[in-house]
Amino acid sequence: MLRNPSQKYASNIQSLIQQNVSLADKNWFATGGSAKFFCQPQTNQQFQEALIFANKQNLPLFILGNGANILISDEGFDGLVIRPHLKELSIEPFDENHRVVTAGAGVQLDDLIEFCLTSGLSGLEEFSGIPGTVGGAVYINLHYFEFLLEQFLISAQVIEKDTGTIKKVDPQWLDFGYNQSTLLKEAHFLLSATFKLKKINENQVAFARGRKKEIIRHRAARYPQKGTCGSFFRNFHEHEVTIESNGKKMIYVAYYLDKIGVKGALQIGDAIVSHQHANMIVNRGNATTNDIIQVARTMQKLVKDQFGILPQPECRLIGFKEYPLSQ
Numbered sequence: 001m002l003r004n005p006s007q008k009y010a011s012n013i014q015s016l017i018q019q020n021v022s023l024a025d026k027n028w029f030a031t032g033g034s035a036k037f038f039c040q041p042q043t044n045q046q047f048q049e050a051l052i053f054a055n056k057q058n059l060p061l062f063i064l065g066n067g068a069n070i071l072i073s074d075e076g077f078d079g080l081v082i083r084p085h086l087k088e089l090s091i092e093p094f095d096e097n098h099r100v101v102t103a104g105a106g107v108q109l110d111d112l113i114e115f116c117l118t119s120g121l122s123g124l125e126e127f128s129g130i131p132g133t134v135g136g137a138v139y140i141n142l143h144y145f146e147f148l149l150e151q152f153l154i155s156a157q158v159i160e161k162d163t164g165t166i167k168k169v170d171p172q173w174l175d176f177g178y179n180q181s182t183l184l185k186e187a188h189f190l191l192s193a194t195f196k197l198k199k200i201n202e203n204q205v206a207f208a209r210g211r212k213k214e215i216i217r218h219r220a221a222r223y224p225q226k227g228t229c230g231s232f233f234r235n236f237h238e239h240e241v242t243i244e245s246n247g248k249k250m251i252y253v254a255y256y257l258d259k260i261g262v263k264g265a266l267q268i269g270d271a272i273v274s275h276q277h278a279n280m281i282v283n284r285g286n287a288t289t290n291d292i293i294q295v296a297r298t299m300q301k302l303v304k305d306q307f308g309i310l311p312q313p314e315c316r317l318i319g320f321k322e323y324p325l326s327q
């Protein structure tokens with residue numbers, strides 16, 4: 001139970017919580033059922049109140065960002081979905097060559113990148129064109145080629161699920177790795193993150209903006225832009241694979257998926273493996289979550305049968321009564 005659940009909260013909570021709210025329009029696959037309860041706290045205190053509400057009623061909790069890395073069950077989510085509407089964006093001095101930027105968990109990555117470039121700060125433009133919020137990005141330690149979000153993050157503010165306690169944490173506490181952070185344990189949720197970024201001059205800003213455009217153009221040519229969660233499966237860990245190429249363990253799941261020939265070919269209902277990328281499943285318009293699950297299971301089976309290894313999802317599976325993929 002949360003500490004000090006006062007009467008004051010009970011009145012606020014009424015206006016904060018909505019019932020039976022559709023989630024299909026709140027995730028990039030555009031599939032899935034409704035949330036039993038839904039709220040969008042605009043302050044840390046409202047976030048605490050929402051946790052109290054869920055804890056008092058023993059409701060399962062899910063924290064939603066931009067829905068760019070999730071697949072929601074067709075039955076929906078039988079608990080409280082919290083979508084933090086925490087939109088703080090602030091800047092402070094650090095040293096001669098750097099500034100620190102603090103962004104609320106609900107800030108869209110695109111808005112954060114634009115804020116930084118407008119403020120003459122570089123680094124985060126490497127993540128241009130990736131959909132999501134700051135909360136979702138810290139959760140998974142956002143990555144693009146050699147860049148990881150952890151390279152820029154210097155501290156964060158989190159709220160504890162069971163107590164509502166808010167604390168400041170450092171990168172060690174967050175225990176980042178590839179697709180990995182302490183937030184995956186779901187005992188704490190992100191309220192805000194603080195990034196240390198390099199000060200740049202006008203010419204360098206123009207260059208960084210060019211880089212942003214180039215990354216977005218490159219991504220549009222390589223990846224589907226809607227109806228998908230991006231990479232469905234995570235890359236393998238070195239110890240999971242035996243196949244090598246040029247003396248290096250072949251960890252990329254797309255390598256195996258390319259070889260089994262599913263790209264643009266494997267389709268169930270309105271869900272299809274993208275013709276642009278073998279590790280991306282796309283809703284062509286009317287897919288259900290179950291269609292997407294069937295495609296993913298078939299991809300798992302084909303890779304397992306041919307290479308003896310089982311791809312595991314990077315995409316978070318939400319609201320399923322039973323784990324829907326092969327294990």
Ligand SMILES: Cc1cc2nc3c(=O)[nH]c(=O)nc-3n(C[C@H](O)[C@H](O)[C@H](O)COP(=O)(O)OP(=O)(O)OC[C@H]3O[C@@H](n4cnc5c(N)ncnc54)[C@H](O)[C@@H]3O)c2cc1C
Pocket residue numbers: 028062063064065066067068069070084105130131132133134135136137138139140141142143144183188189190191223224225226228229230231316
């Ligand atoms: C077209 C496309 C391309 C993509 N390309 C990339 C890429 O290049 N690199 C990459 O790393 N990812 C990529 N992704 C995946 C996605 O963009 C990232 O995972 C992003 O961080 C998801 O953020 P979100 O806000 O949408 O999170 P959601 O999808 O809403 O949630 C994802 C997870 O984060 C958790 N979460 C969200 N907010 C919080 C919070 N405040 N506190 C704690 N947990 C939270 C959720 O509970 C959930 O478990 C891509 C996705 C798409 C659709």
